[in-house]
Amino acid sequence: MADTGGFLARALESRWFYGLIAVVLVGLFVVSQLRPADFDGRPYGEIEDLSTLAERDDLNVLFILIDTMRADRMGLYGYERDVSPHLDRLASTGIRFSQHQSQSSWTKASMASMWTGLNPARTGISRYMHSLPESAELPSETLKDAGFVTIGLWRNGWVAPNFGFDQGFDAYSRPVPVGLPGQLRREHPAATISGSDANLVESAIEFLRTVDPNDRWFLYLHTMDVHQYVSDETSAIFGTTYSDFYDNAIHWTDRNLGRLLRELGERGMLERTLVVVTSDHGEAFKEHGREGHARDLYGEVTEIPLLVSLPFKLKEGLEVAAPTSNIDVWPTLFDLIGIEGPADADGRSLVTLIEQSARGEVPPPGPPQFAQLDRGWGRPEQDSEPIFSVTENGYRAHLDPKGALELYDLERDPREQEDISETNPELGAVLRSRIEEYEASSQIPWVADEVELDGLMLHQLKALGYHLE
């Protein structure tokens, strides 16, 4: 005891002792800053537990749509930069679909397909004046009928109420702050911003603060800062090219979403919430000569993330390495939560695929995946100029309005750089016929409404960086 006292006395007199304490404290501080405190109180579960979700009457749905998010720029999809730590962490205990594709590279067409589960040829939403009619059945309506409080928070003008996307929402709001924080003046050189995803998340958090704990809710969050290349001083860390700003914006968005996930965790809501993260389209950086999106249908603008985080943690994140589409998202979610969705969707539930993947089985080839874009979407006076892509058995074909076909072997050439249509005419013909059948057999179950955009709306849409006439 005396020895110990002597040691302590000596230690207290030594400057090394204080130095050591300081180092330990600094170390603890740094670790606490680097590694998010574990707010995630979800229990561990197995894929076999998926079937129990449908029996629960307390499950919420948080649906996060990161506008313009291409899959290969996220850590969870193997990107080398640490852009998305919070979402990567979520994926490490959830389900990640590694070959997921959107049905268009333009927000409105893509979102119409995703919400309805219908391919673009069946939504009829292909031009900028088109609007989803009331007869379209959206998940928000189904969920509202099932007793969910339905909230939509959006920032992209292409999903504004006048385009019919507010159907079924109890509140469908665009958070617009008065002024912007000083550190947030960085932006897409070709677009303006009003507000940021920080406001979107703050609004979502305020909703969570007020929602009745006994209510089930569906919260749709449509972020926009990746589209606008917004970041702040601390998230702008990746360089100065156009492509770097995109990464900065992902980092910034991830941080904001991290705030929301923490809030859910701290409120004990993660255990009662299915969190879904996906996108409407990707972004090109001249892979095929173009920048941005809504101009073609190559992988950089159609290959997007899909992440499903369950109300329980999987010990290891599950990868579903089979082709899946955005039209499959809602059939899958309805299947998971035990609610019957629209009957005639083109999409399919992916639950079986998830189970097969968990068992390590090779899934059977899925249906062909289609994507479509009307190149004249922004020019009302111009005739329709639809382009199509079909992906099947590891090949992707693109068909332009003049009938020219490009063909790519995605396994060998995932970036679609070498057109093999001339050397593979038979395969080209097969995929061409797929597109032709798709186009011919698609019956639109309604007539898309047409809306007139006032000057203000046009201005707002142009401010997103779109070229409209």
Next chain:
Amino acid sequence: MIRRLTAWGALVVAGWSLACSAPDPAPEIRGLLAQGQLTEAYDRVREELDRDPGQPELQLLYARMLVGRREFYLAEWPLRKAAQDPEYESAALLVLAQAQMGSMNGPGAVEVLNRLVELEPDRIDLLELRAKAHLLSVDPESALADTETVLEREPDRASARADRLHALLLLERGEEAEAALEQILDEVMDNPDVDEKVQAQICAVHSRFTLEKGDPEGAAVLVEECLEKFPTQVLVVNEAVRMYRGKGQYGRIGEVLEEALERDADQDEIRMSYVEYLRAKGDRETAELVLRESIERHDPHRVQDWLNLYEYFWQEEEYSQAIEALRAGIALRDEPLPVDLLMLADAYVEVGNLDAAEEVAQGLADGYRNMVLGRLSLERGDPARARVELEAGIRIWPNNATARLLMAQAAAQLGDMEDALTQYTEAYRIEYGPQNPPEKTDSAFQVARIQAAAGAYEGALDFLTRHLIDFPRNPDALELYAVVAQRSGHGEKSAWGLEQLSNLPQQSGRAMVLQAQVFEWVEGDEKALEQLERFKIDWTRESHRQAFDMRLRLLSALGRNEEALAAVQRARTVRPNAPHLMVSEARVLSAAGQFEEARQLIAGALDSQGDQKAAEVLLAAAEIEAAAGETAAALTLFDQAVAADEGDSEAAYRAARAYSDAGRYPEAETRFRALLRKHPFEFRGATGLAEALLRQEKDLGESSKWAIQGVAYRGLLSPYDIARPFEILAEVQFAQGATEDAEASRAAAARISKALSEQRQGRRTEPAPGVAPATDREEG
């Protein structure tokens, strides 16, 4: 043990009872608000709501605080929550509607107001608010319906009349709008209860309405009436200024502004309009006086007045005075704003006081500081450091077009043309995006220059077209446009560019030379001379000098030296002491081998000319000495020519080349490096530097880099110069052991030389490479 458990149990029960009977927190929170303790009240209410969100009164209170903080979009949720309680529904929805309107969410406000009107159908104020929400949603028909219901119930409600007028104007129902306006005028203009500002606004609207109706005379009468009644109201003054500007009555604008300011010297907006007017008129003395008057009028002085004076001096390019004004303004602040310091640093750079700028920069936060240090490094001739600093600045401030331009300059000076192109393109993108700043830089022109040099002629034309929209009188851009259009086979566009160029003052001779040059390159000297002689060259005009000299040069090249000499001597009989004619004659004599006579003329030209044009004479003298074989004298004169005009890239190139030709490669290297730093787009310099390095057996990697650049950016070289980059590249490649590549480069050089030779001998019908770059690019 049991006793202890009982005691614990009693404590728990007591605590529970206390919790259950917690006092109503609302009065406490209201008390905090009443004492102005807003933050405490805000934190307290949030804490309370986190504990129990089911308190509608508190939710409403919290929402009102959020609205007070102008966080309208956050107020939505507590308001919706409060509205779930029937007792608070109306109150909460009303605040929600106002919050939606505060967020400019018209449709959202309409939705909420629909419910409110349903709840309280008799409330006129709700209908009126809904009309405003409809107007915000650009739904004038619904707005009109609501205002008409309001006016049916309360015909004298003036605010509803204004909304109705707004709706009618949006619906373009002109006659009804006019009637509505007249009714408002009757009620408002002589009503002492109506604020004068509102009366002035309506008066101005009346005038504008009359103008847009197609009655400018009536509008002018009305605007004068408004001025008489409200001579100092900004809206009225602005409307008058707008109208008189449209009519071109600038004198009247001055009178209106001066009178308004005399009557009310506190009208800052009018003061600034007046200063702008005076500047445009060229009356700088009065403009400055008007600005200083505002400074003196206020005790203590106001920051903004000094900033206005700074802005004025900055626009006038009086940087020292700008600094003085800015410093005076900054001194009035408790702490300078970053933007103040940025402006100050910029002004110091403009006056060349780089150390002062650096000192200012040290007081700036990251990003801002990097921007200033980047600019300073560039000014100090350290592009590498500039690049590092600017990159750090741009990382957190990417939409700064000026920083992009500086970054491009740094990259270009370092020979990284690819990055220069990227940075210029980014600058362009920022400037021409939706948030485009009103003042454009020449980013599009710079992009075009690089693209043209790289042979991407179509892209270059595209960027030039955009640049010329903002800078239609930029002679360099027009010249580049004509050249690029010609080289890419767009004859009509080329002709347009030349026509625009020749219509500019002092540029017609330049246009003549450009046209003749095309003939020279494609069809030879004789055709070029024929082309040139079709123009009426007036050798007495300064702007025709280049064309006159070209004619003399072509005559000499065709062996018609006597004609050349006669032409220049004829000119000299009229202007015997004109230095440029002396130089011209000296060149002709030199071409004929009469060096001594040429030297005498040059000496005469130097004697009779001031320093201003000495560079040109010295360059001619250097060339004459070089032609006479007096290398040492020529090199000295070349250096003197460069020193006399550092901005002359041609002189700098020729000087460096002369050293290279003389085999003095270390000196040539120094000069080529200086040339490329100062004139990064002088791509002949890249080839020259590659050669100088090669001959000294220096770093082959660097030599290769410059040789490749010389080949890659040969798109604007004259056909005579195109083979050389390939030849030098071939030599570098041989030295590197890349024999196959070297053979290909040499073959390309040979093909180009052969084609050019055939063309000049008339044996080739298609244009020589360089004039038709596509063929050339294929060969490359």
